[in-house]
Amino acid sequence: MLKKKLGWIGLGALLVLALCLISAIAGGALSHRFGSSSHTISYADFISIMLTAVSVLLAALTIFLAVLGVLGWAAISNGVRSRTEFFLNEGFKEGNSLYSLVEARVAAIVYKGIAAIDEADDTSENGEKA
Structure with missing residues (x-):
């Protein structure tokens, strides 16, 4: 893809160079043909024309x-x-990393504060096993 873009850029640069030469x-x-005319232009008029041309080129x-x-x-x-x-469509398919991440986070939130019931914890108030 980069070669294609560079090709267009090179073609554009070549076109600009050809237009400048023409x-x-x-x-x-x-x-050369019309240079020896009797019209004269003052320096102030010349500067005005040049600044106008530069302004038009900058606007373009x-x-x-x-x-x-x-x-x-x-x-x-x-x-x-x-x-x-x-990325999101592929990541949330079952078995992919985002799916596993969300599944683990949901399980952590859902089961927060819930502990497994263990036989060792089944003691009465006076310390006897039930």
């Missing part, structure tokens, strides 16, 4: 991580529930 090539081609990353968190929590919750049900 965008770098496209950006280089566009800036946050949404992505939230979705992964919800899906991961659901998977963990379902896994714990199924393993707990299996």
Whole structure:
């Protein structure tokens, strides 16, 4: 199962790398072709654009991580529930450890304070055996 997950992670990383390479090539081609335009941008405008881009990227990353968190929590919750049900169903079958534990504890509680009647204890008030 771990190999399958690592395969998907590797595939995702390869996809991101390919998209970065494609965008770098496209950006280089566009800036080479349209780079000598007469439009100028001030440093304050450039910083505003960069901060906006970073904010948008952080928002997208946050949404992505939230979705992964919800899906991961659901998977963990379902896994714990199924393993707990299996453990309890198997453990309480006759002859298993939980069954023996509960049986011993019930017997201890039910018979607490009750002692076996012994012949040695059958003496009258003056010490004579009955």
